[in-house]
Amino acid sequence: MNNEGRKTTPVTAAQSAQHSGMMFEEPLIFEMDQPGRSGVDLPDVPNVPLRIGTLAPREHIGLPNLSEPEMVRHYTRLSQKNFGIDSTFYPLGSCTMKHNPRLNEKMARLPGFSDVHPLQPQSTVQGAIGVMKELSHWLLTLTGMKAITLAPAAGAHGEFCGMAAIKTALKVRGEDRKIVLVPESAHGTNPATAAALGFTVVSIPANGRGRVDRDALIAKLDNNVAAIMLTNPNTCGLFENEIIEIADAVHKAGAYFYGDGANYNALVGRVRPADLGIDAMHINLHKTFSTPHGGGGPGSGPVVFSERLAAYVPLPYVKIEQDILSLVEHADDAAQSFGRLKAFHGQMGMFVRALTYILSHGADGLYQVASDAVLNANYILASLKDVMSTPFEGPCMHEALFDDRFLKDTGVTTLDIAKALLDRGYHPMTMYFPLVVHGAFLIEPTETESKATLDGFIATLRELAIAAKDPANKELFINAPHTTPRRRLDETRAARQPILRWKE
């Protein structure tokens, strides 16, 4: 850590001279520190128990001193620097950045949901447990699966949960299978999950159609393979149409089939993952079921299990006996649960939001979601393929994939186009993923965008794709973005050299 050369003075006139219009040059809150400032006016009592030595607690732990309006403005301005789904079209591929309906928020804020505590006696929270039961019922019905856990806090956590269940099942069978097969187009969390559980990852190549090479996969199956992890539709936005043959071969080899359900928005209400031969699959509530991503709230990644893995669901799970709902906290003899994954029961607020979304759509509405998501993605694909380049033939599922061949010899890269989109008020698409496609642009519009929004985005991207081919337009791209509070940042330095503390 090195803070040398950093100013610790409060906002200076020079800094505020950099404000322009609604764009504020926002210092770190620690740079705004002015000893003695406070949001509250407490009498200076020397013996308050919270004092540590001669210091008030805030000084002791190094929190900055600010007045209330200074603090409120600081965080409000920071929040306005965010690109978010509530401020702009956000076509980030593989992330399903759909609108978060306000009805969900209204339900989650009902005191009976927002004010309960996980340690309350279960008899006092029957309604909340009922929501868990009802959500479980819908997710099991939609997926055709046998058992579910709502505990995981994200998709990646769900992967860990499903793969831990597979590991437990193998242990119960007395087998020590070491290998997990993962297609090379997989999301990075798949190999990371397998490795975190001590498996060896073996990568399976894609074929010329952007699907996993079935024969290469089958050739790798033997009695040392624990599982395959497969995303469907895959990260190229294409349906794995040999999935049933693949599942059969995997099961014949005594292995399990983990389905990465991140792209479930393309199938929800139309295809039951159980019918595809999947044994465990996470469902990202913050993708398919419209709960907020990231800053808007915690993620949630329930996992559904087939008959073959149902005995291994983690604790706790919901049980109903003589109309009384309870959360089973200790495994009885019948279940061979691998234990507990997380403190308490999962992200309760997200369960309320997801169930609200499901009930407000109903079965027919959910069926429509997948069709509209696929239609929107194909509209983008068809509208741009004459000026951009597509790696694979034919229509896509819920996201459109382009490669960078159309930029050949222009000196403009996928990254440059993404940065130029920022200047035009769009959050860029996912770039350089999946890795199987050179300079990938992965665009997922979701079903919640209007045709007008899609037309605006298509027109902008069209214009950029055409402009990139003329060297006279280099400036549009090379130093883009031109209009954001910061220009090009080092993409990796914050992760490689994190500064986590302001002062020693």
Ligand SMILES: *Cc1c(COP(=O)(O)O)cnc(C)c1O
């Ligand atoms: C988003 C995603 C994940 C991980 O889910 P998180 O909720 O972000 O942890 C895994 N696989 C794919 C294909 C994804 O798109």
